[in-house]
Amino acid sequence: MKSLVEIQKVNFKxxxxxxxxxxxxxxxxxxxxQVIAQFKQTRVRFYASENKRFKEPxxxxxxxxxxxxxxxxxxxxxxxxxxxxxGFDVYLIDWGKLTYKNYRVDFLSFIERFIPKxxxxxxxxxxxxxxxxxxxxMAGVFVTLxxxxxxxxxxxxxxxxxxxxxSYASGYIGKLYKTLxxxxxxxxxxxxxxYNRLPKLMIHSPGFLNSLGFKLLDPKGWIDGNIQLLKNLDxxxxxxxxxxxxxxxxxxxxxxxxxxxxxLFNVWLQNPLKNGAITLQDKTIxxxxxxxxxxxxxxxxxxxxxxxxxxxxxxxxxxxxxTFTLIPGGHLxxxxxxxxxxxxxxxxxxxxxxxxxxxxx
Numbered sequence: 100m101k102s103l104v105e106i107q108k109v110n111f112k113x114x115x116x117x118x119x120x121x122x123x124x125x126x127x128x129x130x131x132x133q134v135i136a137q138f139k140q141t142r143v144r145f146y147a148s149e150n151k152r153f154k155e156p157x158x159x160x161x162x163x164x165x166x167x168x169x170x171x172x173x174x175x176x177x178x179x180x181x182x183x184x185x186g187f188d189v190y191l192i193d194w195g196k197l198t199y200k201n202y203r204v205d206f207l208s209f210i211e212r213f214i215p216k217x218x219x220x221x222x223x224x225x226x227x228x229x230x231x232x233x234x235x236x237m238a239g240v241f242v243t244l245x246x247x248x249x250x251x252x253x254x255x256x257x258x259x260x261x262x263x264x265x266s267y268a269s270g271y272i273g274k275l276y277k278t279l280x281x282x283x284x285x286x287x288x289x290x291x292x293x294y295n296r297l298p299k300l301m302i303h304s305p306g307f308l309n310s311l312g313f314k315l316l317d318p319k320g321w322i323d324g325n326i327q328l329l330k331n332l333d334x335x336x337x338x339x340x341x342x343x344x345x346x347x348x349x350x351x352x353x354x355x356x357x358x359x360x361x362x363l364f365n366v367w368l369q370n371p372l373k374n375g376a377i378t379l380q381d382k383t384i385x386x387x388x389x390x391x392x393x394x395x396x397x398x399x400x401x402x403x404x405x406x407x408x409x410x411x412x413x414x415x416x417x418x419x420x421x422t423f424t425l426i427p428g429g430h431l432x433x434x435x436x437x438x439x440x441x442x443x444x445x446x447x448x449x450x451x452x453x454x455x456x457x458x459x460x
Contacts, residue, residue, distance in 0.1 A: 124342035127168035136220035140195030152186025205357030269408035299356030398433035
């Protein structure tokens with residue numbers, strides 16, 4: 100049994116490592132991959148399954164602002180590795196580091212140009228006409244609109260997690276946006292400026308502000324995490340996990356002004372998706388065009404996108420195969436928490452396997 104002095108020495112050593120050598124503790128992105136296509140800063144990663152069981156690859160479309168840590172967080176709890184081992188070839192669209200130079204990029208840039216280009220490369224590399232498509236948070240809106248906009252669709256199975264469809268239904272945040280929308284629509288001049296004329300460069304948000312905003316969504320969780328770290332400094336694994344999660348949260352990427360304008364002022368403020376359609380510039384995209392298998396998920400404790408906000412997608416498409424599920428965790432935890440990996444990942448794997456083409460067929 101270690102003495103108090105020995106325990107204090109270990110604690111001090113681990114604390115010093117956590118403060119001064121944090122990068123050496125980071126465990127994320129340890130799964131090997133190939134880059135099969137690159138378009139400017141965008142890279143398409145390929146995680147090959149050693150025991151491929153299904154023809155259609157699983158394609159993860161990442162949200163903006165985040166780095167790719169979340170998809171491969173720990174060697175023992177990695178979303179891409181989980182599906183690799185389940186027999187799926189996995190592709191991950193990594194948008195790279197966006198900067199102020201990209202402030203004009205908007206939703207249509209992704210829906211009409213960037214995602215189609217990446218998926219064409221994936222289809223060719225995978226030798227598969229069909230794919231399964233996964234989107235979380237803002238990327239869930241991207242993949243939903245992409246699938247609705249491109250007909251006939253290449254998407255066989257669509258997975259949308261933690262994405263706002265009825266934004267006003269999302270708790271206190273939803274009420275705030277509903278109030279702001281009411282205020283801005285009272286005056287035609289203000290409404291026109293906010294929705295159409297606000298300079299995109301003005302609302303471009305740098306990565307450090309996105310990091311701060313993410314933490315402010317759950318300040319109690321952030322404080323509790325630091326308290327748990329101090330209580331468990333003797334446990335190197337927990338210290339490594341804390342450093343890894345902090346690396347993810349502290350290294351976020353810019354939101355282009357055009358994307359902010361579409362997400363904040365169109366999706367959240369105007370809340371058009373609740374009624375099944377959205378107009379971007381002069382193009383109307385209708386959710387009823389989606390007819391593939393659809394799984395919609397929401398975090399049980401998500402403070403940003405509640406289950407009431409995510410659920411309406413299940414009722415707005417023409418899919419004959421729709422599943423809704425609650426996932427342990429908040430907006431981040433539904434993707435990466437231990438409970439999510441234990442309870443939800445196997446459920447998602449089974450759902451996807453039952454709707455994918457076996458290599459034996």
